[in-house]
Amino acid sequence: MEEIKNRPKYDIIGDIHxxxxxxxxxxxxxxxxxxxxxxxxxxxxxxxxxxDIADKGDKNLKCLNFWINQVIYGNGIWVYGNHCNKFYKYLVGNKITLSHGIEKTVKEYQDLTLEEKKKFRYRFFKAYKSLEYYKILDEGKLIIVHGAIKEEYIGKINRKIKAICLYGDTTGKFDEFGKPIRNDWAAQYKGDALIVYGHTYAKEPVIRNNTVDIDQGCVYGGKLTALRYPEMTFKQVEGKEYVKYKGYICEF
Ligand SMILES: [Mn+2]
Incomplete structure (x- = not known):
C-alpha cells in the first residue's frame, strides 16, 4: 500500500466524442x-x-473547452487523437471532409460569434500545441496514446510513429464498412510499460500484454470508461446513443 501511496495517480478517460x-x-x-x-x-x-474528445456527440465544443482548460491551467493531460487532429486541420484552414461526426463540431463552431470564434481558436491552439502524440508518465511505467504504439517507438517520434499514434496500426486495407483494417499490435506487445489507449471500440475494457483499451463507445450508446492508475480499477458511465455504430465491435 505504501508503494501505491507515493506514486502519481491518474484517471485516464476513454474516447469522449x-x-x-x-x-x-x-x-x-x-x-x-x-x-x-x-x-x-x-x-x-x-x-x-x-x-478524440469531440465529434459525433451533442456537446463537442463544451468537451473541447473542458480539456483546453484542464491543459492550460495545468491540471490535465491530453494526447492527440485522429479526430482532434482533423479539427485542428479545419481550424488552420486545411480542406477536410465534413463527415464522421466532425460536421457537428464544425456546426457548433460556426454558430459562435466572430469574437467567440477568435477566442476559441486562440485557446484551442494554445492547448493543442502543447500536446504530444503519446505521453510517458510515472517514470516510463505508463504510456498514454490514442491509437497504438510499438515498444521500439517509445521515446522516439517521426511521421510513421505519429500516424500509428493517431490511427492505430493500420494495414492500408479497408473492411466492408469502409473502416481501416488494423493489425492487432496489442497481441504482439511485450514491453514492461503499461500502454493505455482508445480508438478501438470494445464492449468492455480489454487488458492484454500490459495494454488496456478504454474506448467503450460512449457515443454509440456504450460506456465512458475511466481507468484509475496505479490502482488499475475502472469507473464507467452509460452513454446515450448519439450515433449508430457501423462496423465491428472489437471482441476478445
Ligand atoms: Mn480515434
Whole structure:
C-alpha cells in the first residue's frame, strides 16, 4: 500500500466524442471538483484523455473547452487523437471532409460569434500545441496514446510513429464498412510499460500484454470508461446513443 501511496495517480478517460453530460457524470463520480477554471481532485489525482474528445456527440465544443482548460491551467493531460487532429486541420484552414461526426463540431463552431470564434481558436491552439502524440508518465511505467504504439517507438517520434499514434496500426486495407483494417499490435506487445489507449471500440475494457483499451463507445450508446492508475480499477458511465455504430465491435 505504501508503494501505491507515493506514486502519481491518474484517471485516464476513454474516447469522449462530445459526450459532455457523461464526462461530467464520470469526473464527479471520480471525485473531481471545480476550482477556478478547471477540475481538481482532493487527493491530487490528474485527469488524462486518450484523445478524440469531440465529434459525433451533442456537446463537442463544451468537451473541447473542458480539456483546453484542464491543459492550460495545468491540471490535465491530453494526447492527440485522429479526430482532434482533423479539427485542428479545419481550424488552420486545411480542406477536410465534413463527415464522421466532425460536421457537428464544425456546426457548433460556426454558430459562435466572430469574437467567440477568435477566442476559441486562440485557446484551442494554445492547448493543442502543447500536446504530444503519446505521453510517458510515472517514470516510463505508463504510456498514454490514442491509437497504438510499438515498444521500439517509445521515446522516439517521426511521421510513421505519429500516424500509428493517431490511427492505430493500420494495414492500408479497408473492411466492408469502409473502416481501416488494423493489425492487432496489442497481441504482439511485450514491453514492461503499461500502454493505455482508445480508438478501438470494445464492449468492455480489454487488458492484454500490459495494454488496456478504454474506448467503450460512449457515443454509440456504450460506456465512458475511466481507468484509475496505479490502482488499475475502472469507473464507467452509460452513454446515450448519439450515433449508430457501423462496423465491428472489437471482441476478445
Ligand atoms: Mn480515434
Amino acid at each position: 462530445g459526450c459532455f453530460d457523461e464526462l461530467m457524470k464520470l469526473i464527479k463520480m471520480l471525485g473531481y471538483k471545480k476550482k477556478g477554471k478547471c477540475y481538481i481532485h482532493p487527493e491530487g489525482r490528474i485527469l488524462v484523455s486518450v484523445g
